[in-house]
Amino acid sequence: MNFPDGFSSYTEVDPALLHVMVPPLSIQTFVENTIKHQVVAGEHLDLYIAVTKKDAVLRGEDKPVPCLRIEVWDTGEGFSDEMLAMLNGDGAVIDSRGTHIGIRNVQERIEAMCSGSLKVESRIDEGTTVTITIPFGGNSGEVRV
Secondary structure, rough: OOOOOOEEEEEEEEHHOOOOOOOOOOHHHHHHHHHHHHOOOOOOEEEEEEEEEEOOOOOOOOOOEEEEEEEEEOOOOOOOHHHHHHHHOOOOOOOOEEEEEHHHHHHHHHHEEEEEEEEEEEOOOOOEEEEEEEEEEOOOOOEOO
């Protein structure tokens, strides 16, 4: 794939989280989707990945619990509210640019393996953000994988 005006990537990982294991292919899917779907000819694309620890209220919880938070965001073209609703809903998504079954697979794996969550946010001409939230387990400080 040709990036005529460039492609830049940036990562920010809390050093205390470098040992934490995450479900296989959970980040790669979104990096690949950014490159495949968000690159616009003649424009520079930035891709960011941040891994932090943050408290969050998850499905089935009454109060915030310590979680691993992985954010993947880009400065690509973004996509419509209709596509966003499909990506955050149930079932495979098919559009003119191809299927998004990989996103659904990651979402199901994170929910089943880790009791975590996945959220996609996007705005046309501003980019897309994918947030994966996975609770840490008990006193061990390990992610529930």
